[in-house]
Amino acid sequence: MVTHVSPEADGDERGALLSFLEEERGGIRRALIGLTAEQAASRPTASALSLSGLIKHVAEVEQGWIARARQERPAVKRDQSNWHECFVLVGDETVEEQLAYWEKVAAETEAFIRSVPSLDETFPLPDDPWFPPEGRVSIRWTMLHLIRETARHAGHADIIRESLDGATAFELVAREQAG
Template identity: 45%
Template sequence: MAGNVPPVADERDGLLRFLEQQRYVLKLAAHGLTDEQARQAPTKSALTVGGLVKHVATTEDGWLDIILQLPQKPFGEGMADYESGYRLGPDETLAGVLARYDEVAARTAEVIGRIDDLGRPVPVPKGVPWYPQDVEAWSVRWVLLHLIEETARHAGHADIIREHVDGGTAIPLMAAAEGWPETPWVKPWTPETQPA
């Protein structure tokens, strides 16, 4: 996939493709990293590239559960899980969280594909401090827009973290992942091209 979303057929296609594009650029921030590098938090933040991929996969999957109105853990019970969801644990691998993210993406396409009306209400879970208490429901459309926003925010975080880990930046990483030839404008990322 190149740096831009291709033309879209309709609203549903556009929402899913823009979400897919943001997932892709987040995963590009992980391109070529070792598990150890994916666990590094090289800025004042505790965020890591591997932890961000894990978090966004878990978040997207959780939103699908909300759309499907599956039971949710009461707020507070899941806080340890929530906090560990930002970290690539010692028993986890970057390849594993990337594969999980791909599974979640496939689930999203499948779930959204079964919904005939993107305006269908999605009840707002109660008792979560960052959810509005004065709104009864969002729509499936709103959830997809929110997932695009959330993924884009964390893709930006991952770009900054990745640059601090080894100097890798978005376009050279994309060039490497997609096998672009070197040009005067873009030199694909390789471990050897990064500053020591």
């Protein structure tokens, strides 16, 4: 798991973008170290966010944006009727399943980003009221957006974890490195 990015690790812009995204993914995954399913689902802050819900959300968001970039439909369609379900595990969903799904999504993201002819290629934005009509964005914008989205939620994960048991990101990295 990446804990610190060397932007030159892969020698190119795609490698740098993918490395930064993976670093932020790692921040969220680390927040789960040593927790039970109940702790991961708990909401110890004023926010309605939980660690298990964050995992599900970032995986769905990443998959959705890469699907759009491929000009495909996202695997999960969210609207006002089910938007709340992207932040909580429902039914028999588990943290382990969500982590495995996110790992699959991450591999698909990397394969797509490595295969697209140019990061300058554009695709249409979804027909949602918060996007400009007939707007388009580049693959590069998509990667930067995913980094920003994941980083924002990695910060949430830090706060949630510290609220649960006082563990900080630095302590969790040390635990992870200790094995």
